[in-house]
Amino acid sequence: xxxxxxxxxxxRTRPQHVLRGPHARREARVGLLFVAPxxxxxxxxxxxPGIAGLVLGFTDYTIGDSTHFTGLDNFQRMVHDxxxxxxxxxxxxxSVIAVPFTIAASxxxxxxxxxxxxxxxxxxxxxxLPVVTSLILASTVFIWIFSTKxxxxxxxxxxxxxxxxxxxxxxxxxxxxxxVGIWSRCGYGMLILLARLQDVPRELEEAALMDGAGPFQRxxxxxxxxxxxxxFFLAVIETTNSFxxxxxxxxxxxxxxxxxxxxxVYQLYDAGFKYSDLGYASALGxxxxxxxxxxxxxxxxxxxREK
Amino acid sequence: xxxxxxxxxxxxxxxxxxAAVAGxxxxxxxxxSAKKTVSTWVYPVINDPKANDxxxxxxxxxxxxxxxxxxxxxxxYPWANRDTALTTALSAGKGPDVAYLIPDQLPAYQRNLVPxxxxxxxxxxxxxxxxxxxxxxxxxxxxxxxxxxxxxxxxCDKKVFDAIGETTYPTTWDQLAALAPTLKAKGFYATSYSGxxxxxxxxxxxxxxxxxxxxxxxxDGTKSAFASDAGVKALTWLKTFVDNxxxxxxxxxxxxxxxxxxLAKNKVACTWQNTAAEVEPFWGKENIVVGPALxxxxxxxxxxxxxxxxxxxxxxxxxxxxxxxxxxxxNSAGLEKPGGYFSPRTDAAPLYPGDxxxxxxxxxxxxxxxxxxxxxxxxxxxVLAPQIQAALLGKTSPKKALDDAAQAxxxxxxxxx
Numbered sequence: 141x142x143x144x145x146x147x148x149x150x151x152r153t154r155p156q157h158v159l160r161g162p163h164a165r166r167e168a169r170v171g172l173l174f175v176a177p178x179x180x181x182x183x184x185x186x187x188x189p190g191i192a193g194l195v196l197g198f199t200d201y202t203i204g205d206s207t208h209f210t211g212l213d214n215f216q217r218m219v220h221d222x223x224x225x226x227x228x229x230x231x232x233x234x235s236v237i238a239v240p241f242t243i244a245a246s247x248x249x250x251x252x253x254x255x256x257x258x259x260x261x262x263x264x265x266x267x268x269l270p271v272v273t274s275l276i277l278a279s280t281v282f283i284w285i286f287s288t289k290x291x292x293x294x295x296x297x298x299x300x301x302x303x304x305x306x307x308x309x310x311x312x313x314x315x316x317x318x319x320v321g322i323w324s325r326c327g328y329g330m331l332i333l334l335a336r337l338q339d340v341p342r343e344l345e346e347a348a349l350m351d352g353a354g355p356f357q358r359x360x361x362x363x364x365x366x367x368x369x370x371x372f373f374l375a376v377i378e379t380t381n382s383f384x385x386x387x388x389x390x391x392x393x394x395x396x397x398x399x400x401x402x403x404x405v406y407q408l409y410d411a412g413f414k415y416s417d418l419g420y421a422s423a424l425g426x427x428x429x430x431x432x433x434x435x436x437x438x439x440x441x442x443x444x445r446e447k
Numbered sequence: 448x449x450x451x452x453x454x455x456x457x458x459x460x461x462x463x464x465x466a467a468v469a470g471x472x473x474x475x476x477x478x479x480s481a482k483k484t485v486s487t488w489v490y491p492v493i494n495d496p497k498a499n500d501x502x503x504x505x506x507x508x509x510x511x512x513x514x515x516x517x518x519x520x521x522x523x524y525p526w527a528n529r530d531t532a533l534t535t536a537l538s539a540g541k542g543p544d545v546a547y548l549i550p551d552q553l554p555a556y557q558r559n560l561v562p563x564x565x566x567x568x569x570x571x572x573x574x575x576x577x578x579x580x581x582x583x584x585x586x587x588x589x590x591x592x593x594x595x596x597x598x599x600x601x602x603c604d605k606k607v608f609d610a611i612g613e614t615t616y617p618t619t620w621d622q623l624a625a626l627a628p629t630l631k632a633k634g635f636y637a638t639s640y641s642g643x644x645x646x647x648x649x650x651x652x653x654x655x656x657x658x659x660x661x662x663x664x665x666x667d668g669t670k671s672a673f674a675s676d677a678g679v680k681a682l683t684w685l686k687t688f689v690d691n692x693x694x695x696x697x698x699x700x701x702x703x704x705x706x707x708x709x710l711a712k713n714k715v716a717c718t719w720q721n722t723a724a725e726v727e728p729f730w731g732k733e734n735i736v737v738g739p740a741l742x743x744x745x746x747x748x749x750x751x752x753x754x755x756x757x758x759x760x761x762x763x764x765x766x767x768x769x770x771x772x773x774x775x776x777x778n779s780a781g782l783e784k785p786g787g788y789f790s791p792r793t794d795a796a797p798l799y800p801g802d803x804x805x806x807x808x809x810x811x812x813x814x815x816x817x818x819x820x821x822x823x824x825x826x827x828x829x830v831l832a833p834q835i836q837a838a839l840l841g842k843t844s845p846k847k848a849l850d851d852a853a854q855a856x857x858x859x860x861x862x863x864x
Binding site: 202203222223280283284287288305307308310313390392393394395396397398399402410412413414415416418 | 528530531534537538555558559642643644645646696697699700701702703704707825826829830833834836837840842843855
């Protein structure tokens with residue numbers, strides 16, 4: 141008994157799963173062998189093109205022509221390109237609208253479908269459906285929804301707001317696109333938060349209930365802290381996703397009206413595939429990459445300080 | 448010892464991987480010029496996939512029988528994102544030997560193309576309509592062989608005109624504008640202008656610019672020329688239509704499927720942005736009135752030319768024979784007729800004898816423009832289209848919109864030269 145008590149009180153100073161010796165090394169090699177195909181594919185189709193893109197950003201690469209190293213020319217050109225600043229602003233504004241609302245909508249849906257009730261699985265499936273629906277297809281429908289004669293305009297009319305197409309208004313086009321983004325992404329966020337919510341101990345909430353805590357207090361002091369890692373994950377994923385917004389814009393507005401929805405990835409696409417200016421397109425890709433990494437690091441500092 | 452063997456192993460693996468990657472990049476596509484295989488990329492000019500396959504298979508069979516030793520492989524790709532696919536393939540060294548291109552694409556791919564002078568026979572060259580040959584000539588060099596032509600005259604919906612009791616169809620800006628208030632009062636639009644920036648200006652704004660007497664580029668192609676009095680006049684005229692609700696405002700920014708548009712619902716009187724074949728399923732053949740090209744100072748319509756171009760790396764002799772074979776009137780007729788297109792050659796037999804609409808459309812071929820053949824043409828569209836949108840939506844004046852676009856365009860043109 142005393143030995144058991146001693147072993148329980150002894151602090152664990154060494155990790156439990158560190159294996160040593162020839163057997164362990166053989167096992168590690170086998171593990172690496174299993175990982176190797178995936179790792180090689182990653183190198184060939186993700187890491188390799190990524191590095192190539194980075195290098196091309198410092199050249200004047202155009203298809204069928206000789207390529208020259210141009211140093212920082214593409215980046216200097218970017219600094220003086222008003223379209224770059226405009227597309228950067230569009231990307232940031234879109235993200236500022238889309239990311240928090242997507243997480244909020246995901247949280248709302250997760251809390252609604254958290255408890256098992258009759259039809260809860262059906263609701264979860266329905267809420268998840270937009271994630272697996274083609275955004276191109278959905279965007280075609282949203283063009284009609286947001287048109288002057290569409291239901292969204294009629295709804296605005298009922299609320300006493302002007303009946304107009306949100307896609308033709310420079311101030312409203314990004315909120316309209318963000319709505320589409322939120323619609324298409326909140327099902328995924330719901331799933332992540334739902335999984336995390338299942339791990340929140342019921343006893344804690346019940347104890348708080350006994351102590352007279354209201355629903356908001358229970359959520360704020362018990363549920364929300366438990367969801368922090370999931371919020372961090374969602375913030376990174378959704379920010380990355382919204383920085384890369386392209387398909388809905390391409391189908392719904394073509395970057396208009398008057399470049400009011402012309403995003404950074406749209407500019408990258410046009411530079412690369414419309415104007416064959418692949419060096420500049422690669423430089424834009426580098427900036428997008430740096431932006432994504434910086435924002436992810438900031439999010440990690442703010443949201444992910446605790447493990 | 449262990450470290451040395453590990454290093455050797457890693458080196459060998461790296462070499463293997465390099466060899467594998469190199470192997471991936473040296474496929475057939477555009478290989479040596481000694482090969483006798485001609486890979487050809489086409490698009491669904493013939494909408495029906497079965498008819499499209501039957502046409503190309505029949506042509507390949509006939510060509511291979513007449514030219515033993517040459518193999519032709521035809522692949523049909525979707526229209527959507529065709530430049531993305533072609534650019535990517537060329538970049539990877541997997542591009543085709545021959546591809547279907549429109550004139551707008553020729554300057555963009557000029558570096559990759561074998562000039563037609565190196566493979567087009569003098570007899571073929573002499574047989575093309577001058578406007579068709581002009582449409583494939585960039586900087587004095589013919590880059591492709593025309594295989595079909597189309598024109599976009601002013602089409603009017605008889606049903607709409609019957610509804611307002613009008614029997615005279617407009618042919619000029621003033622006539623169309625004069626009819627617009629009556630049309631609006633009865634719930635119709637005078638026209639439907641597509642201002643979506645993904646739509647080519649060749650079909651939308653440029654015809655108005657040409658009709659007003661203006662042009663996109665200066666004669667030597669070194670400067671933009673649209674910010675002229677003619678340009679301001681064209682944009683102001685168009686803005687009047689948007690401001691007065693004579694054209695659907697939603698279309699200034701979005702392009703829905705044609706069946707979702709007012710054009711398909713018999714709510715639009717006239718269009719210069721569609722062909723008879725496009726509107727026929729919605730208007731009915733009996734309601735299509737084919738007019739001349741819309742005019743102001745001049746009567747000019749957009750028209751396109753479908754071409755076959757040869758890419759570097761192809762066997763010039765084999766690919767040249769194949770292109771020449773397709774371009775023969777008897778062979779290209781099967782490509783032209785299903786879509787209502789016309790032959791680009793003067794030695795072709797009439798394709799639509801007795802069809803008054805097609806005969807009227809064919810008459811416009813002489814007054815069509817395919818759009819500017821300039822390396823910076825697409826870049827210029829990229830800066831001009833949003834400014835046109837801004838002017839039409841009242842965010843800026845037509846003059847300022849064109850001036851701002853011209854300033855940006857001139858920088859782009861200079862960079863492309």
